[in-house]
Amino acid sequence: MDVNELSYRYQGNEGETVPKTVQKLTFSSGIQVLPDELCYECRDLQEVTLPERLVKISDGVFYRCTSLWEIKIQCTVESIGDVSFMFCKALKKVEFEESSSSTSPHRLEIIGNAAFASCSLQRIKIPSSVNTLGKSAFDACNVLxxxxxxxxxxxxxxxxxxxxxxxxxxxxxxxxxxxxxxxxxxxxxxxxxxxxxxxxxxxxxxxxxxxxxxxxxxxxxxxxxxxxxxxxxxxxxxxxxxxxxxxxxxxxxxxxFDTFPVHRICYDNSSVTTQELGECIQRTKDNNKAPFVDEFGMTPFHVLFSTISPREDLLEGLLEKYVDHDTGILDSKDANGKQPLDYLVTNWTETSAPLLETTLQRWAIDPLVHWGTTTWMEDIQRKVQAILLAEDDNELREALYDGACSDFAHYRFMEITSIFEMALWKGRLKGICSNDGAKRQALEREECRCVCGSHIVIPNVVQFLEIPRATSQAD
Known part of the structure; x- marks a missing residue:
């Protein structure tokens, strides 16, 4: 056996060891137990395919395999031992395979002490079959x-x-x-x-x-x-x-949430129906008693978006009742300085992707249809698509979202200042027309153009203004 092999198939023979330089590891199909510290500090190991009938991953099997980035654990596995994946610094994803059995999709019962401590997991869903979790099982998973x-x-x-x-x-x-x-x-x-x-x-x-x-x-x-x-x-x-x-x-x-019934529904929304949500919202509006923002600055959107896999039907209900009448609701910041979309962007999953797309559409693109330019809208649409395509790359998705927020805020500022500028310009033109006539108007026109927004006002707004005509000297 070449100790420098990059690919290795483990047979399970007595005294067999895995080469420290291995990068890709497979197993014979009959293996049911991986012995203690089998791949201990195999720092180059990147890819592992576990045997189909595996029952037990013993203590320290993949301890400090710092290049291992993903692992799929078969539905037949019943226990994962202590420190089995500890210090796998590159490990971003653990997938627990489900069996075809509707009654028992998993057999995993035990996840040992510090089993996944100091890994780079981004999210974890513990299988329903697990009844014992060890101490420090996910300790210091700093990107979880x-x-x-x-x-x-x-x-x-x-x-x-x-x-x-x-x-x-x-x-x-x-x-x-x-x-x-x-x-x-x-x-x-x-x-x-x-x-x-x-x-x-x-x-x-x-x-x-x-x-x-x-x-x-x-x-x-x-x-x-x-x-x-x-x-x-x-x-x-x-x-x-x-x-x-x-x-x-x-x-x-x-x-x-005693005095925030809509927040309460959004907090634990596993069994509520859209009809119940709608009725609750209507009651709060009719009674005018339940505040929309709680003492931590959280709206129902903050609460819903900070949960795991928020439901699309509930989001649609909230959007219909609130955002369709006031898109600014999605701009409000809570006590942590976060807008609702900040949570949804961070908590992205495949199931929440449609919610993110819908909310970004309502928050940024739809308003631009009413008050923005075509160029602005196309720019934000491109940025929204880039956010959605980022998928599992959290860092990229959040950076793209921050950029889109900055651009949208800039466009909104330009729209507001353009309206203000339009009013100032109109007022000055009126004064010029009434005081000095057409010649004076021509001389002073450039003075009426502020820097911010005039390139929007002139081609898109001025044509609709009712500017009084200057009277001639003869008049």
């Missing part, structure tokens, strides 16, 4: 944006499972949950939304679970929930609204 545990039956979120996930923005928890263990979301400085199903049991929250989660605002706790004294230490927004005492914050989060 979403974590969905909603379909599992776990009762306990273990210690430090998502601690130091600095980009984590949204988490969805299961309704079976009874306990959040110490430090489980500690120092998740970007965490905004934690979705707890409306029918959940009371939850016991351990030490510093949300410590230093300074952006946390969108969370509702079940009635009867309790928390340790320093659970919310460093939670700037929660302290500002509910005070510094843990009990006061818990009580505030239990009643978080």
């Amino acid at each position: 944006i979403e974590a969905d545990l909603s379909t599992t039956s776990i009762t306990e979120i273990p210690r430090k499972i998502f601690s130091r996930c600095r980009s984590l923005q949204t988490v969805r928890l299961p309704n079976s949950l009874e306990r959040l263990c110490d430090y489980s979301f500690f120092s998740c400085i970007g965490l905004v939304t934690v979705i707890v199903p409306i029918d959940s049991k009371p939850i016991k929250i351990g030490e510093k679970v949300f410590g230093s989660c300074r952006a946390l605002a969108n969370i509702v706790l079940p009635k009867g929930s309790t928390a340790d004294e320093d659970v919310f230490v460093g939670c700037t927004l929660l302290h500002g609204r509910f005070g510094g005492e843990s009990d006061g914050i818990v009580d505030g989060l239990v009643h978080r």
